[in-house]
Amino acid sequence: MMQRGPERHTGHRVSYETVISSLDLSIENAIQYNQYYLCGSAMVDNGMLLLAAVPLADCHVGVIADPKHTSRLIRALNDAHPIPTLQHLKRVRRRAGPPVRFEVLLAPAEDFASGADCLSALRAAGVDASGLDAETVVASVPAAPPRTRAQFAAASEHWACNFHEDAALEKLIAGTAFDDADLDKHRRWMRRAGGAAQRGRGVVAGAVVVDPARDALVAEAADCRGVHPLRHAAMNAVDLVAWSQAGGAWPVQDGDVYDEDLPDRPPPVGTVRNRQDAVDDEKPVGPYLCTGYDVYLTREPCTMCAMALVHSRVRRVFYSVAAPHGVLGSAAKVHTVRALNHHYQVFRGPACSASASPAS
DSSP states (O other): OEEEOOOOOOSOOOOHHHHSOSOOOOOSSSOOBTTBEEOOOSSOSOGGGGTSOOOEEEEEEEEESSGGGHHHHHHHHHHHSOOGGGTTBOSEEEEOOSSOEEEEEEEEGGGOSSHHHHHHHHHHTTOOOTTEEEEEEEEEEESSOOOSHHHHHHHHTTSOBOOOOOHHHHHHHHTOSSOHHHHHHHHHHHHHHHHHHTTOSSSOOEEEEEETTTTEEEEEEEOOTTTOTTOOHHHHHHHHHHHHTTOOSSOOOTTOEEETTGGGSOOOTTOOOOOOOSSOTTSOOSOSTTTTOEEEEEEOOOHHHHHHHHHTTOSEEEEEEOOTTOTBTTSOBGGGOTTSSOOOEEEEOSOOGGGOOSOO
């Protein structure tokens, strides 16, 4: 059963047509993915990096005159002079001929003034350089690992790379991550968040939490910082999810919604925490807060809200309007901090005009 407080009528009302304007799909200085674009993740700090060329760095390269020494040279070089910043590169590459030859990475060019100095230092470190030509060259090699299939193809023109394709990321780039049915769902839930924003007290903002496995509403909340300074829309939504799991700290506001029956249903696969058992019937049932859930926000969240979404283990965050102090793309990208113990993907998409209030 969905719990909804009584409808509240105030002197200031925003029409639904104003809250949900026609979808503005124009996106400037961003990568567009089927009308939503990725604002970064733990793996990709900036969505623009997905289309950027892989940066290059100069390295001293030796020519292997006798291929039978290749394995020995690789082992010796890895022991004497490993290159931790270039672990994404293969130490040796085969150059097409004629004549066919093998080249080996000796060291970054910044480590030694010349190729001769590099070979001398390697010999001094115990490397048997027999099998290498006396002459070295400087080659430009990929300085960072390729993250996309296109980057891998381009990087491989410079040097042989290791690469593990991320199928989900490739779909984002190709614009196939969201099909028409997915886009309809995103628009529908963002409209729902826009409707919640009408009830905002202090700031016009709304939040909706959705279980994507069931395409079902878990919580709907308006911004209530006029009641309490911490009760931003995202914070209220997380608290309502806690209410749906027999928790919750704040009184439910008029018009807010949560699904009180959620703990009695089997949770989505992968989101289960401790189930009740005969020994301790106080153990919670169902997902931990927002594990596996998607959150739709009419406006970009502040640091407090973004971190609350981290700690509540959301899966993805969709927001409409950037905010001056927002930290999922404007002032910062908190969700890309690698030190965090949980990361979610962030998408910015079709706008709800009611969330355009300049307050953070």
